[in-house]
Amino acid sequence: MKLLVTFSRKGGHEPVIARTVKETGVLINVERAHIDSHAGEVLIDVPEESAEQVCRSMREAGANVKVLEDAVIRDQNECIDCGACVSVCPQDVFAFDEDWHLQLHGERCVLCGKCVVACPHNALSILE
Amino acid sequence: MKKSIDLINERIRDGNARVVSAEEMPDIVQELGEEGALMEVDVVTTGTFGAMCSSGAFFNFGHADPPIRMERIWLNDVEAYAGIAAVDAYLGAASDSDTQGMEYGGAHVLEDLVAGNPVELRAISRGTDCYPRKTITTELYLEDLNHAIMCNPRNAFQRYAAATNTSDRTLHTYMGTLLPHAGNISFSGAGTLSPLANDPHMRVIGSGVPIFLCGARGMVVGEGTQASPGSGFGNLMTTGDMKEMSQDFLRAATFTGYGATLYVGVGIPLPVVDIGVVRSTAVRDEDISTPIVDYGIPRRDRPTLRTVTYADLKRGTIEIDGEEIRTSSLSSYRKAREVAEELKKWIETGQMVLSMPTRTIDAGRTVHPIRETALAPRVKEIMDKNVVSIAEDEEIRTAARNLLRGETNHLPVLNGEGKLVGIVTTYDISKAVVRPDSGPRVRDIMTRKVIKTTPDEPVDIAAQKLERHNISALPVVDDTDRLLGMLTAIDLGKLFGGRWRR
Structure with a gap:
């Protein structure tokens, strides 16, 4: 935890x-x-x-x-499941399921903020 | 056997057409064989949903009273091109806002309009006898516009080169965030679902062909700008009525450090008229290859590190030099599927019939770089060739003397073979005087990680190095690290007032 x-x-x-x-x-x-x-x-x-x-x-x-629970917050209205966040995250927080929906493992997040910068759709934020 | 487009359309109208997605087609061909698939399938739907910067829309706002000839136009502070008659404009998706910069661009205006939000129009004019008014500011909804016709100069590239970055800093590019030391790979495109990957020879895709464009019934205008199908990078110019579009398939985005762009959903239905179409639509991710290009090299012709397939990219990791590197998609495969499925529904329910191109696209065409009448200046043209250097085993005192003799602040350090191994500045010497315990030789105090340049490097890139590392001189070396000269901030001054001034 x-x-x-x-x-x-x-x-x-x-x-x-x-x-x-x-x-x-x-x-x-x-x-x-x-x-x-x-x-x-x-x-x-x-x-x-x-x-x-x-x-x-x-x-x-x-x-x-x-x-820290749900440290990284996703705005479902903005997220289009592209995956720009997947490879920039050092903690493997993001992954696709079989149907190409993006899954979040927020409990792994260390609040580095790289995904927030990488998201083209402004869909991610991290806990202040 | 062949099937006519009329027969296919007749089946669509009767509700009897067999429509499958490009993702389903390869298995069908494998199961039934090519002839069998030709008999069985009438239409293959494709789809892609990704960043397509080269997008935008033509608007006609209608005339005001008193009338104005709008010479410069802003929509929510994003400037649109107004050089097309009195009350018309073209708004490009990649145009940035005057007030909010790249956080809000033309793409965001387009999304706001489609979402039903009001947009502020501001225009100015010098005033003429027929159009006396000089300014106008008004709030408009999409429904208020006479016309809002999306016309995208290049959409739906057949494939995109994937990107990585071997330099030592994070790059922010149109291919997203690229971590240093090849820390990740980003790619774009739908692979097996991609429209042009299913018709690379442009046999059934061409001018006049009906398409799905951001939820609207659109059309292929023809070949897109910069299309290079001969080298595997074909693309299309597309058009559609914005009033029919949906936010589900049109999204504004911003790539940090790069700019605004529009995510566009494009789908093209392909009529299965002959064996050729069966074969091209049987394409799988495994069959579509693309290069991984190193964006760490800031030149037009960037080196390719590896060629991979979309199957490799979608798997999530790629091996380069023995290391597993994670991949990121910038386009959405889930949404690409949605586009292909939506298009399937349209055709199954007879809402869209197909047509063959009224004009075909030359599938062999390739593009070339710009013709530059004045070559960008290179380092060798302005570098200082009279360089005072020093050997690494000399005493610090000698270095100080050389610095004075050369009237310079930077002294490149060479090893016994004459190769550059470090650099010493007046600051390093001063430090050594104050703290004499570091050692008596140049090698004891020199900076070993030298930022350097080469004679053929464009000056712009060398200047960026100076700025980024906050330094004022770069040693110029050849391939074997032999010292050829120095480039200093003073040399850059030669560019102003000299023959490069234009």
Whole structure:
């Protein structure tokens, strides 16, 4: 399960992820991270059964945690099932079914945004 | 055996015609044999739905009171061509909006009209005795126009070259987003369902042939502009009444970094009049090959990395140099099927009868590049051939001396064989003075990844390199990396005021 963790670094440089791993013993996979001197935004992947525990531990450390479901949003009125998004996605979120309808596996998305730029029909957006 | 077009039309009118899609035809031919398929099938429907930039429409707006001779016309801030009489215009799909840029273009105006949305017309004129008015601004719906006739100079290419990119940056092209280092492959076209792929010799497709165009009953005008059927890239000029069109089969789009374009649904019914048509409509994805072209090379003649079939492309991955590369389609195969199915319904219910071309298209024609009377300037014509360079094992102090002697900021670095291996700038020398621990030799401080050019590269492309990498000089090398000269921003100045000024 993917979790989007955001935290402020104003109150000191708390090692939020390291602390959570140590505390919970859950193996956290960091898929994307953007951390500067003021704030951090980290996208992590954790086993579904441990998600609640990880969320709790991180919140206790002062972080905001959001569960990512349907991270990539498709406007069905605009999408024409061309497939321009398929090969630009690093996570294999998009694939065709037998009838050439585009299928989304939103749970794999790491919010990179490449598909949003690649879509000629302005049909894709990602969670803010 | 042959079947006349009259017999086929008689069957259509009676509701007895056997109509199949081009996707179904190959299996039928395999099962019944060519003669059997000729007896069994009357019409094969084709379809494609993809980006066709070369599309647009003629409009007649009607006269105003007092009347105006519209000399420049904008529809929702997208300029249309007004050099055709007083209240007429041609709006091209690829034209960009004056206010919103490529996010909204002619294609979006066309879709808005077909969707039933109002569009603002703005026109200006110098005023004449017969047309005194100078400006007009009004809101129009499609139904308000006297005529809105789509006329697309080139649609429905037989096949499209697929695209990849071996350069080290992401490219935004009319073939979509191309990731660096051949990170993906994009392609377009419906393969087995594509109209011209089912009649490559133009035997039953030609002027006057009825077609499905964006949901309207349209017609083939004739050969499209830039059509090159002799090299496997035929296309068609098409026309149809926009008032009959549906948003289901006409969609505006924008390719990031490139521009606006129109997704057009085109389908052509092919009358099965003889064995020749049976054979050409038996074509499968496996039989239609197309090159994968490297868009990383910014020239007209781009290298082909591999030739593949539409079956390979549709499978989702292609192998190049031992690596599996994912493919993306830019056209919609689902919608192509919808076009072919819709067309099938029209013919089965007698809403469309067929005709043979009133004028045939030359299937052997090929096109050539533009005749350029002034060749684009090449690097060798403006580069500086008196270059001061340095060997990689020299001391930094010597490099500093050479820079001063050459009155330059860039010093190409050569190895023992005289090949370019790096570059040193005054900035690198300054850094080395401040931080002396990096090492005493030129090779210790030089930049090894050199952005370079060749003598025959067009200056425009070299200038793009300077701009993109934010640098001010490019070493000029031959095929073996031997240094021939330097191209600097100062050399580019020679283009202005010199013999290249036109």
